[in-house]
Amino acid sequence: MADRFYTPDLLSPGEWTLSGPDAHHMTTVRRFVPGDAVVLFNGDGGEYPAEVVAIGKKQVTLQILRRDAVCREVPFPVVVGSALPKGDRTDYLIEKLVEVGCTRFVPLITERSVVIPKENTLAKLERQVIEASKQCGRNVLMQIAPPRLWAEFVHLADLPEVKYVLHTIGGETPQALGGGVVFAVGPEGGFSAAEVSAATIAGWRVASFGPRVLRVETAALVVAAWAADRQ
Numbered sequence: 001m002a003d004r005f006y007t008p009d010l011l012s013p014g015e016w017t018l019s020g021p022d023a024h025h026m027t028t029v030r031r032f033v034p035g036d037a038v039v040l041f042n043g044d045g046g047e048y049p050a051e052v053v054a055i056g057k058k059q060v061t062l063q064i065l066r067r068d069a070v071c072r073e074v075p076f077p078v079v080v081g082s083a084l085p086k087g088d089r090t091d092y093l094i095e096k097l098v099e100v101g102c103t104r105f106v107p108l109i110t111e112r113s114v115v116i117p118k119e120n121t122l123a124k125l126e127r128q129v130i131e132a133s134k135q136c137g138r139n140v141l142m143q144i145a146p147p148r149l150w151a152e153f154v155h156l157a158d159l160p161e162v163k164y165v166l167h168t169i170g171g172e173t174p175q176a177l178g179g180g181v182v183f184a185v186g187p188e189g190g191f192s193a194a195e196v197s198a199a200t201i202a203g204w205r206v207a208s209f210g211p212r213v214l215r216v217e218t219a220a221l222v223v224a225a226w227a228a229d230r231q
Contacts, residue, residue, distance in 0.1 A: 002039045002049070003030065004134045011040055011048045013066055019059040026052075026060050038062065041133070043141040046070065072137050074101040077160050077180035078227045081106035081153050083187035084115040085216040093217040094125055098132035098142050100221065101228040107147040112189035117147040150195050153184070154202040164207035165199040166219055167191060171208025174226065183207070183223040185216055 005022045018026065018040075026032045032052050040048040046067045054061040080102050084090050097105055105125070107117045125144045133141055148156070154165075160180030168190060174181075184191075184199065191199075196206060209222055 002037050004039045004041060004047070004137070006130045006134060007040060007042050009042060011042050011044075011064060011067070013048075013064050015053065016040075016050070016062050016064050017059050018062055023058060023060045027055050027057075032060070040064065041139045043139070045073075045140050047139050070137075070139060072101075073140050074103065074228045077104065077182075078102050078224055079104045079106065079159060079180070079182035080185065080220050080224050081108050081148070081182065082185035082220045083108045083110050083113045083216060084117060084121075085188070086115060089215070089217050090115070090125070091128055093220055094128040094142075094144075095132040096217070096221045097224050098129055098138060099136045100225045101138075102142055102224040103140075104143040104145055106145040106153060108150060108153055108184065108186075109147055110150045110187055111192045111195060112187045114187055114189075122146065150191075151198065154199045154204060163199075163204040164223070165191065165196060165204045166223065167196055167206045167208060168213055171206045173209075174207045174223075181227050183220070183227070185220045185223070187216060 005018065007018065034052050034054060036052045038050050038052065040050055046069050048064050048067055050062040050064045052060060053063050078101060080097060084107055085093060094105065107121065109116060122144055129142050129144060159182045162181040164174055164181065165184040166186065200206065214222065
């Protein structure tokens with residue numbers, strides 16, 4: 001696969017100029033030269049093979065050859081709502097959710113949350129989504145939703161119909177999916193009994209993936225991979 005570069009711009013066949021950090025990376029780090037091939041994507045579901053035409057100090061001129069409709073997406077929504085783990089484990093969490101095909105991630109604020117999302121959290125997570133998408137070949141970006149309090153999240157109207165909250169006590173084994181699924185993953189201390197009760201009252205089912213207690217990022221990755229494998 002050719003080197004992939006992301007832009008939020010509309011793309012179409014013809015000459016186009018890349019600027020900003022990706023242009024710097026292309027010229028200074030990777031030392032591309034005219035004639036080299038790259039692939040552009042902007043999240044619209046396609047990818048755009050292109051050729052380097054000219055190199056400037058702060059920009060690169062490219063000739064976009066065509067738009068290829070290349071789909072590498074799971075054919076139904078896979079939503080993960082999760083408390084954020086500590087440190088760089090959040091970066092790992094986002095990277096792997098993108099790789100396995102998760103379509104939306106919702107940072108959760110729960111009773112036992114250790115990490116509370118800050119104002120710049122969303123921008124950081126979105127950058128991680130782009131970097132992971134470059135690597136794994138996805139042409140649709142996983143959505144990063146605004147942080148939600150648990151009481152808000154369990155009542156969101158735009159979630160898939162099949163809803164599971166992960167719990168280490170008395171959970172069922174998730175069953176085959178229909179039109180999509182949402183999983184809720186708690187913080188290091190898990191969901192409180194009151195939070196689990198609130199979810200079940202709202203129509204959620206309690207699920208478990210075995211007797212072992214998993215880290216936040218491990219649990220989120222396991223459920224997303226399980227769901228994506230049901231396509």
